Amino acid sequence: MQQKKLVVALAAAYGLGWTVLAQASPAELAVATAALNGTTLVAAAGGGALAGTLAAADAGAAPAAAGGAAAGAESADAASADGSAATAAADASLDVIARVTVSARRRVESSQSVPTTLSVLDSSALEGNRVYRVQDLQQLLPSTTVNYVHARQMSFAVRGLGNNPASDGLEGSVGVYLDNVYLARPGMAAFDALDIQQLELLRGPQGTLFGKNTTAGVLNITSKQPTYRSENSAQLAYGQQGYVQGKAVLSGAFSDTAAGRIAVYKTHEDGYITNIHTGKKVQGGDRDGVRAQVLLEPDANFSARLIADYNREDSNNGTLVFYNAGPSGKFLAQAAAVGGHPVTDPSLRQVNLDSGSHVEVHQGGVSGELNWKLANDYKLTSISAARLWNFTPHNDDGLDVPVTLNVGSAARHRQFTQELRLATPLGQPVESVFGAYYYYQNLDNINFTYNGPLADKFNGTPAGAWSNVTSIGNGHLRVNSYALFGQSIWHIDPQWDLTGGVRATYEDKLAQVTRDAPYGGVAVSGAALASRNARFGAYNSGEVHLNKLSPSALLTLAYKVDTDVLAFASASHGEKSGGINLSVPGAAGVSSLKVNNEKANNLELGVKSNLLGRRVQLNASLFWNDVSGYQSNAYDPVSATSYLTNAGTVRSRGLELDSSVVLARGFTVSANGSFNDVKYKEYKNAPCPPERTGAFCDLSGRAALVNAPRWIGNLAAQYATAVAANVEAYGNVNYAYRSSTYGTLDASEYARIPAYSLTNLSAGLKLRQGSTRWDVSLWAKNLFDKQYYTSMWNTSPGAYNTVIGTPRQIGLTARADF
Known part of the structure; x- marks a missing residue:
């Protein structure tokens, strides 16, 4: 003991x-x-x-x-x-x-000793900045964008790459891992930060050890492990917009060789957008979840960590605000023709919806990580996991009259993963990790449209063609993915290291897309029947097969200038596997169902340093990433749906800085930022914006990628000092800036996201009473109540909706650790 x-x-x-x-x-x-x-x-x-x-x-x-x-x-x-x-x-x-220690190379080591560009946020940074959902991470991290409408329409982008949400048939360009388990959908990370130890963001293609579809980067989320000592906490937060959140954690030993941990949370938000049709607040709701763990360590040579978690959301997230009607103003004219009264000023934070939006999400999983210490200090790791994700939406048409009653896609996702890794002993001239990986996915979605009695009048279709018609489609996807990988570090001498790695991934995908014959409405013929069938007619793609080999590779040379300075240069190749769109194709035709591989070649120069006796930390990197077959969302005006496509060739290059300075005892200032020159090298068949005529436009040579700010900067300061015996006062302030960027693939000036900056702060007291530690803090998010927009979305005809950012929110949090 x-x-x-x-x-x-x-x-x-x-x-x-x-x-x-x-x-x-x-x-x-x-x-x-x-x-x-x-x-x-x-x-x-x-x-x-x-x-x-x-x-x-x-x-x-x-x-x-x-x-x-x-x-x-x-x-x-x-x-x-x-x-x-x-x-x-x-x-x-x-x-x-x-x-700070990380597991970026599947070994526990100091972040400053890893020749990879990464950022780390620990639990205190998340709590101090009141970041409790992953969509707020862009306020703390360089080169990072989170597109979020709701759990299905969510994506992570790093260095301008990866904004491809809302496709059930394709994974994201930024891989998301939770406790070493790959999450196939970005929306599977759309839960509150529950008992998180730290978040690691690895930027650029991760090629080998994180090789499952990580051409842009990796978000690695680690939860806190069970402890052998008693570690219990309870937390309650209350804030404006009806925000209430409660959390509780219990952790401790069952015996000398077994420990357990359970964490629960429940969050309620009224919302911050007013639906003037009902007088109620929207863009809020309820979320809750639980994570239970058991740690078994019967001897020094074996450990097992078993985890089960479940999260639920019942909200009206996904409420889009009207941004503008484009150059023609046709949307407003059509709305007026049917007696609709949309709110046209987004700064009012209002909508006028007769049915509103609703989202229901259920997700969870179980995992087991087993570690064996073998003879001669070899280590064998097995990680097995099964996860589910169910998403059911209700989406309004943006009007207060019955044009479209409900439209959207529900999804049922199941996955199983198995990873085996063998690590050679540390401290040897060559250190290696070898492994095998298997991934299975089974996904079904339902694409639905329920039209109301005013559908024909609004859309200008023949009488009876669309009104009161219901259309139901189904998509099915089965994926088998197999990979072998290996990575070695050769310690050439005490100063020079050479890292090399390869990964070969083979994926077999099978899909089928169908749509039933429309029903409802009146019996029609002639032009009305032709219009109905063109938009909602029966469809069957038959079996669609996609088999792809996706190789990845990494080569890094690192030089230890001294014990506190590391310089490195790396070249990597990453491939994100192709996919299959699980919705009936529109004007793009059957060929749009398949999406080819996205391939990235990245060059990077970096330096990591601890200076002035570790009072200053300064990291910098230069990167150049060429991507062919870039996967991004396109909008089909015929079917009024989004689909994924290979959007030409992209170049992303730039500079990133990440620094921290201890100015005085307990007083730290941190700053990070990025300059990203990202543009299409070639994209000749891009969709045209409404201000230009033609079916396709040439975006070659233009910095027109979706939600890819040229400049991102974050500044933070933390101060803590003892004010009395067993009493500590502390404060945190964070400033985040993002430059203007295009919001949709058509690069319309009408869908440009304006630059904005946000300021968050918190201040509090920590005090100890016996074995209990109290923490009470007052906090403010978006302190100066800035009006800002996080993403833009096409809507028919030629108009744009937006996701509006949260207004100022002031609140109080109390926590007890005992």
Whole structure:
């Protein structure tokens, strides 16, 4: 038991998951303890897996807390025998940049020792900035955009690449992982940040170890593990717009070899858009979820982490606000013809909807991660997971009269993944990870349109053609994906490392798209029947097969200028597999069902540095990414639907900076930013905007990618100081800026998203009463109540809707840890 306490204390000080240290020998723990008490890591770490791990974590520097001072200090309280050493390390971290560990190379190591461009947000950063949903991450991260309408129409983009939401038949360009499990749909991450340890954003193609469709980057989400000491918390937050959120966590030991953790949350929001038709608020609702875990460690050579989670949403998210009617104003004329009264000023944050929008989401899964320490310090890892995602929408037509009663797509997604990895011992001249990966997906969607009695009058179709007609279509997709991968690091000498990796992914996709004959409405013939069948007629694609091999590769050369400065250059190739659109094709025809691979070739130069005794951290990178077959959303005006297509060849190049400075004890200022020169190298058959005539337009050479700001900047400051015995005051402020960008694929000036900036702040007190720690904070999001828009969407005919950002929200949060 004494050894386990020592393990916990060391884990807190070094910022490592304690299971890493739990598999160390008593001799290795003695080495680590010596290092913790001031012995140089390089001198103390005489060998073995633990020594290699510690040496990777900024050799020669004093150990610091994991994921920020607060997290490290809390963990350090666990071990009475060795708590003083861990507490001293946590106190020291107030004067230096805290060490952060990541698993970007499927090994636990310091983020500053990894020759990859990445950013890390720990739990304290998320809480301090009141970021509790992934769609707000763009306010903290460089080169990042989150397109969000609701859980189905959601996408992550990095360096301008990846804005391709709302396709059931294709994964995103940015891979999302939750506790080492790949989430096939970006919307599967649309839950509240529940008991999160940290988020890692890896930018650029990740090729090998994160090779499942990651041509733009990876968002790696890690939840907190079960602890052997009691770690319990309860939190309640209240704010404007009817915001109420409660969270609770219980964690502790069942025995010396087993621990458990359970976390729950429930969130309610009234919404911030007024539906003047009903007088009620929309763009709010209810979300709740639970995550339960068990950690089993019967001996030093085996561990098992079992996780089950479930999340539910019942909301009216997805409420789009009218932005403008385009150059013709035809939408407003047609609305007036049927007696509609749309709200035409988006700054009013109002809509006029007779039926409104509604979203119901159910998602969850189970996973098991098993780790074996084999002979000679080899490590075998098995990760098995099954997940489900059910989405059911109700979408309004944007009017207060019955033109379209409900239109949209419901989806039922099931997936199973299995990954096996073998890692060679650390601390050797060559360190490698080899593995195999299998992914299975079964997805069904239902595309539906329920027209009202005014459909013909609004759309100008022959009498009886569309009015009161119902159309139901079905899409089915089955995916089998197989991959083999390997990556090795050759430590050429103490200063030079060469990393190489390859991955081969083969995918077999089978799909079928059908649409039943329309029903309802009156019996028609002639022109009315032709119009009805053209828009809603029966369709059967038959079986559509897509079989693709997608290779990925990585080569990185890293040079340790000294113990605090790392320079690197990398070349990588990533491929995002092709897909199949699961909706009936419109004007683009049957050929639009299939989408080819997206291929990315990336060059990168980077430097990571800790300066002035680790009081300054400065990281920078230059990147150049050429993408062929870029996958993006297009809008079909004939069917009034969006579909994915290969939008030509794209070049993304630019500069990223990420820095932190400890100005005084407890006072840290951080800044990150990106300049992204992203444009189409060739895209000759782009859809034309309404201000231009023709079926296709040439966007070649134009910086016209969807939601790809040229400039992104984020500035943050944190200050904490003791004001009395057992009382600490703290404050956080965050400023985020995004330059103007196009909002739709047609690059219309009528759909341009204006530049905007947001300011968030929080201030609070932490106090300790016995074994209980209290944290009470006052916070404000969008402090200056800026009017801003996060995405634009085409609507027929030639008009645009928008997702409007949240107004100022002031609230109070109280938390108890016990």
